[in-house]
Amino acid sequence: MLRTVLTCLALALGLAASTASAAEPTPKAFPSREERLESLARLWGQVRYRHPALAYKNLDWDAALVAAIPKVEAAKDRAAYAAAVQDMLDELRDPATRILRPDEQQEGSQKGPAVAVRELRTWESKDVLVLDLRAVKDAAAMGTLRARPEELRPDISKAKAIIVDLRARGLEPNVAWSMSTALGRLLPYLLSEELQVPGERRVYHSGFRPQSLGGTSGGYGTSFLTTAGEELSPKGDGKARPVIFLLDDKSYLDPRALAMKAQGLAQLVTEGRLDDGAVVDQTQVELGAGLTASVRLSELGIPMRADAVLPKRARSDKDETLQKALELAKKPAKKGKAARETELPPARWQADRKYEDMLYPNREHRLLALFRLWNVIHLFYPYKHLLSRDWDSALTTFLPKFEKAKDAAEYALAVAELSTLVQDGHTNLRGHPELEKRGITGVSAPFEAMELDGSAVVMSVRNAEAAPGLARGMVIETIDGKPLAERMKGLEPYVTASHPVHLRHRLLAKALAGPEGSQGTLGVRDAGGKIKQVRFTRSIQSLQKPKQGEPYRVLAGNIGYVDLTLLQTAEVAAMFEKLKGTKAIVFDMRGYPNGTAWSIAPYLNTRKARQAAVFERNVVSGDETVGRYKFIQELPKADVPLYRGRTVMLIDERAISQSEHSGLFFEAANGTTFIGSPSAGANGDITDLVLPGGISMIFTGHDVRHVDGRQLQRVGLRPQLYVRPTLAGIQSGRDEVLDKALEYLSGGSTAVAGDSIR
Incomplete structure (x- = not known):
């Protein structure tokens, strides 16, 4: 409670004080309670899946949200709202992840008092060289730094100390970036020894790692990606001399300058406290009411410590910061240190908590369930673009449903109802007794x-x-x-x-x-x-009971028949040996196979095809909110005799996932014809998320397409020859789909692709 009051007071004072140095933004309407909660949900998700600390630190980010929800709801004004959100962000103990001050949100120039820009090269106390990189606004100065930095070497050699001015207050943002470019060209001339600059690292989610499935064929995972560091060699006279960088709270702190400080080759003097948010990547999340939160996306293994911190500039006619730098310049240069960077902990994956004992979670944990489910689908579901309803609106629609659920049953049903927006044949729920009571989950009939x-x-x-x-x-x-x-x-x-x-x-x-x-x-x-x-x-035992029947046989007309729901991988070679003399094979895929496509495809690959399907999965990292990792799956190879007869595959809505993937293999290998009705249209290795109450929600983690890029999800394998069994046919003992396939293979059907597909 005390921290909340102090934070609220500090933010209020900060908001007021900033008006002295920056124009107050146009007042924004205070968002409703529901709008504030929706913004909180989005911010919580950005931190959860993009902030590097959540990939290795033991932080209870769920608890931080649960504690923040009532505070955000109770906020009556902008300052209280900001304080409530900041309290949640404070759990990260990261100064780079915070509510931005109004002056930090200004577009265009960096407002505030600033000393006049000097020429690129000036002297103080006769032997202290001041290099004012703010002079890059001048084309000639920028040309010198970018194309001819060696022209500065004579002055650098004469200097006993060097001050590099990187203060950005009052400058346009593009000038600050130009200063960083210029610094990169200048630094080698300031070095007296080799400089080791570590790379940045970012969390990297390649798809959504399953939370409770215990593994999947999808290859989804969470890791760190670290950019390669660089080594800079001296280009000057190699003489050790004090180097002092001048910074303010608007500066972009170049990692190379920070590495010089860590290695004992430079000192930092700042106007206002500067954290490593000035050197790492960040993203911003709008919260309404004119508030914006900044979220760290990367980290460096270099401690951020200034040698001197002065107050933020209140006037432009006196440069105390430069005077402080001149004092430091009188001291001898420090000797380089052996220890140059901090060892960053490795990634440590932890599954989300299920809270199994909360069959009826309290309101805050019910909202946690909503926010977690929404963020996972928003960031990781590869087929979000195919959904009939806008996923963004789900937060607005389901917030009252989750809040008002009066018991365990209503809560579980709210989760189930939300899951239906993910129109995917893989979407399934399990783990909550109320779901089983109502038939939403359970054991199939025998x-x-x-x-x-x-x-x-x-x-x-x-x-x-x-x-x-x-x-x-x-x-x-x-x-x-x-x-x-x-x-x-x-x-x-x-x-x-x-x-x-x-x-x-x-x-x-x-x-x-x-x-x-x-x-x-x-x-x-x-x-x-x-x-x-x-x-x-x-019973599960009934479902595990082996199916009865012959997996393969020769039908009339010398046509082979293979029931792919019965055929086992170990039987594939014998099957082709028996059917090698047939003029055609019917592959019956009206059900689920046993992983045989990888063994069958080499026998069918008369096209000498190399590729079978196109895969994409969402990538969530510090680089992009949602990117894509794309790869093309190769057709399996084997030294086996080719089957050169015609092939067809029988399909209907019972063909799902691996069944459809078998169809992609056969289609790529020899152009197998599909006969029947469209398959389920749900392909891509599954993954799952977990929610309070022990609920697990399974969904598709990969976007899988035909090898030519055609859509499969929500469409299915499309038959070239459409035929549907009838009740009369089933009751008379006929298999009308198989009969149509045999007629087609015997030349009795003239249907062409697409003429009767529905």
């Missing part, structure tokens, strides 16, 4: 169903013992005595998918799912119209 002709139809029974009496072709009308359509309708606000057909498929699957070991009762109608009740048991 059979597979699809929507055909408006009815939910049993397509296969995975474990007959767990669902006695259930058979392919039966129509499901009720679940536990209630209409199945009613159960699916109730799940609509909480389930998402990449496109409407796959959404219906997911709704059906979740309507039939439930807790491990639970039983359900189906009301089913057989082909003869007879209604009966079938009881079934849900």
